[in-house]
Amino acid sequence: MLFSQSSVDFGLRLINESVSEVLQITNQGDADLDLLAVSPTCGCLSTDFTGRMTLAPGENTGIRVFHEVRAMPSSTSESLRFVFPGYQLESVPVTVEFTRPIKADPTYLDLDRIDSGELTLRSLDERPFRILSVMGEAPAPADGFQPLEPSPIQRITWDLSKFDKELCQSVNGVPMPKWIVIETDHPDAPLVDVRVRHYPCTVLDLPLQETRDWYLNTHRVILGQFEPGATSLV
Structure with a gap:
């Protein structure tokens, strides 16, 4: 054959x-x-x-x-x-x-191997975009990049070294995040989420036990931006 x-x-x-x-x-x-x-x-x-x-x-x-x-x-x-x-x-x-319309590279952050590095974001339609925030804070640019200036390719640095890998939290008691959430002004990708992987701190708590009659078929849903008082049906 x-x-x-x-x-x-x-x-x-x-x-x-x-x-x-x-x-x-x-x-x-x-x-x-x-x-x-x-x-x-x-x-x-x-x-x-x-x-x-x-x-x-x-x-x-x-x-x-x-x-x-x-x-x-x-x-x-x-x-x-x-x-x-x-x-x-x-x-x-x-x-x-x-x-998503903006592709992240790497596709996930491997905290079992490293706790800081660089993250490249590329617009698949080559439309220039800006990075407005990372986890609600100003983005940290990689050398040669300006996240607040429109570009089809952006590169930022990330650092999760403040999180204890045994206690799964920072010294201030903030839990280790399971995703890094990046806000952009790209109309088709206002939010980009990048998975953070570290066992056991970021293992997803999905209701898959045999005693349940239902389960979630996705880990999360991005609803985008909300105006004050707005609602959304999921």
Whole structure:
């Protein structure tokens, strides 16, 4: 058998964007080829494969691959496993990265490794923007950058060294943040959140216990800016 591509790379996609692509399979042999099953390694992936099919020599078919819509920045590196009776299991990697209209690099801050560094923010539509605040305070610019001057690329410094990694708080009792929240004047990304990872201080408290009848399918919801007295339906 021959796949039209060795992997499915959806590339960089915006959050809340529907993602799918057709993977072509061709029978290059001189006998019928049976496709018994297509199994994703992640619940985030699915296909339009409905059941066993047989490809005659030279025949091809298309399998559409879907990735679930993501409401927050994240990446996927999984696989689709194709079962052809009489042949070894065929695995096709599937990758994608979801981001907001302003992409943060790195995508998360690894406090298990470092407690300060630089953060680059890039406007995917190349629209110049300013960084207005970081966690409610004035941004700390990296060398050569001016966050309050419009630019499609901004770079700032971050420093979380004041937080004790065992007590999970600062000397003033402020809890270690689970996200760094950045305010910009980009119309499509007024807030950019960057995950802070440190075990166990920033482990997310999601209600996934078996005793609950419900659970949250996202870690947080960004509602944007509110006028005094305004409300929003989530």
